[in-house]
Amino acid sequence: MNLAELESLTLPPHLNRMAPPDFSALNFTNWRNTSAPFAIEIGCGVGYHPIQWAKQNVNCQILAIERTKIKFEKFCRRLSQHANLEQQIFAAHADANRLLPHLLTLNSVDNYFLLYPNPEPKRRNHRIAFSTLTKIVVATLKPRGRLTIATNIENYANEVRHWLPLKFSLILERETKIIKDDLLCGRHRFRSHFEKKYLDRGDCCYNFEFRKTNPF
Numbered sequence: 001m002n003l004a005e006l007e008s009l010t011l012p013p014h015l016n017r018m019a020p021p022d023f024s025a026l027n028f029t030n031w032r033n034t035s036a037p038f039a040i041e042i043g044c045g046v047g048y049h050p051i052q053w054a055k056q057n058v059n060c061q062i063l064a065i066e067r068t069k070i071k072f073e074k075f076c077r078r079l080s081q082h083a084n085l086e087q088q089i090f091a092a093h094a095d096a097n098r099l100l101p102h103l104l105t106l107n108s109v110d111n112y113f114l115l116y117p118n119p120e121p122k123r124r125n126h127r128i129a130f131s132t133l134t135k136i137v138v139a140t141l142k143p144r145g146r147l148t149i150a151t152n153i154e155n156y157a158n159e160v161r162h163w164l165p166l167k168f169s170l171i172l173e174r175e176t177k178i179i180k181d182d183l184l185c186g187r188h189r190f191r192s193h194f195e196k197k198y199l200d201r202g203d204c205c206y207n208f209e210f211r212k213t214n215p216f
């Protein structure tokens with residue numbers, strides 16, 4: 001896929017009708033330090049993961065996107081207690097479908113995180129393996145860039161494992177299954193609120209790390 005193709009990706013009609021995202025591109029450009037490795041989290045919820053990730057990756061920046069207002073506001077309150085992370089985390093209240101095509105260039109992102117995205121099993125075009133958003137994610141990922149996807153839904157995990165390497169220039173580098181015992185005996189520290197909720201109630205969580213193999 002080239003830049004023209006990325007720009008011309010057809011968004012579903014309900015997204016095309018929506019107004020541009022409430023997002024200051026100028027603030028984002030001023031915040032972004034292009035020499036720092038750059039990650040994006042889509043659907044960060046109340047923001048536990050981007051905050052922990054930023055603390056562990058002090059030379060990196062992360063754009064954390066959440067479209068649900070109440071969750072985004074909780075995230076901002078949480079973030080306001082970490083003034084030292086201002087240069088590392090940019091919080092965006094937006095739908096990633098609309099934000100990312102406006103914001104990014106090809107091959108510009110080092111890492112993407114999709115932790116427990118809400119799958120819509122009946123709407124094929126909205127699921128990770130078949131969505132426009134995934135095309136945008138892969139197109140904007142740098143060669144050798146990493147895409148981390150986690151889910152607690154087995155069918156969804158099967159779909160991701162099978163289709164992503166077939167449809168995109170991605171290879172599956174690592175797959176991990178996480179269970180409650182891993183939390184209890186300290187083998188795994190939960191990364192997000194939903195991960196904790198799913199593990200606490202006994203779900204198995206699947207974690208996939210893909211690498212992009214080729215530039216577009």
Ligand SMILES: C[S@@+](CC[C@H](N)C(=O)[O-])C[C@H]1O[C@@H](n2cnc3c(N)ncnc32)[C@H](O)[C@@H]1O
Nearest residue numbers: 043044045066067068095096115116192193194
């Ligand atoms: C199941 S929650 C998981 C939240 C968080 N990642 C966690 O693991 O605790 C999925 C989140 O993704 C958000 N989301 C789904 N699609 C999105 C999109 N296109 N753009 C931004 N946020 C999105 C939802 O609003 C919701 O908060």
